[in-house]
Amino acid sequence: MKNTKHKTSKFWNNLYKKNEIFWDLCAPTKPFLDLISYLNLEGKKVFIPGCGNGYDVIEIARLGAQVYAVDFAEIPLNNIRNNSDFKNLNIKLIKSNIFELKQIFSEKFDYVFEYTCFCAIDPSDRKKYRDLIYRILKNSGKFISLFFPILKPENNVGPPFGVNLDKTLKLFKNNNEFKLLSIHKEINSNPERKGNEVLVVLEKNG
Ligand SMILES: C[S@@+](CC[C@H](N)C(=O)[O-])C[C@H]1O[C@@H](n2cnc3c(N)ncnc32)[C@H](O)[C@@H]1O
Structure with a gap:
């Protein structure tokens, strides 16, 4: 039978409890830092799914964005x-399954920043994620x-579940829902993780 433990908060919380957080880089995501240095995030609404320990949450909020972080x-x-900067920043922490987010979040965000949430969810849920x-x-x-x-x-067994780039881009561009703005491999x-990840910017077609 297929293992679906990774679909539960208990599975992930236990990994944090046991400190088996092999994915956690203990620092903001460098390719994001490089990219956001060109963006004006002041006052922008940013959503971060599966935010984990939230290094990107803190960093993006420091730039003046209103960050909604979900895990x-x-x-x-x-x-x-418990981060000493948390109370001075505009951060809303939402404890929820991303697939159960309320309607009030519809059409709310200027940006979504995603790192290792897509590979954490079951591949059968990727369309739902899109x-x-x-x-x-x-x-x-x-x-x-x-x-x-x-x-x-x-x-292959996950998480993390492998990400086929072509298939994933097709998934997002399906029915013209998203337009590919750029792909960054260098x-x-x-x-x-060198060579095993790629930065992609997609725009929602309204
Ligand atoms: C691999 S970790 C990545 C955390 C963070 N993005 C990072 O790079 O350090 C995946 C995170 O997504 C959360 N997560 C997985 N599935 C989720 C779901 N359906 N709803 C909300 N959070 C989820 C887990 O609890 C975990 O914190």
Whole structure:
């Protein structure tokens, strides 16, 4: 029978409890830092799904954005709350399954920043994930994703589940829902992930 434990908050919270957070780089995502240095995020509404310990949440909020960070595991959300900068920044922490987000989040965001949430969800939920990103972005809103691990076959055991780049771009461009603005392969990746991730910027077609 197929293992679906990774669909539960308990599975992820336990990994945080046991400190088996092999994905956690303990720092903001460098390819995002390089990209956001060109963006004016002041006052912009930004959504971060599966935010984990929230290094990007803090960094993007420091640039003046209103950041809505979602995770269904309690421990990383508490870790963000305990960051000394948290109370001075415009951050809303939402403890929820991303697939159960309320209607009030529809067409609300200028940007979504995604790193290692897409590979954490079950591949059978990827269409649902695409629909979620489409729903919550404003028209012309940008989905900025560092897709990882692009070298791992999709049907191998996960998480992380492999990300086939061509198939994933097709998924987002399906029915013209998103327009591909740029793909960046020469990026400042963590050395262990070099060549195994790609930065993609997609725009919601309104
Ligand atoms: C691999 S971790 C990545 C965390 C963070 N993005 C990072 O790069 O450090 C995946 C995160 O997504 C969360 N997550 C997985 N599925 C989720 C879902 N359906 N709804 C909300 N959060 C989810 C997990 O609790 C976990 O914190």
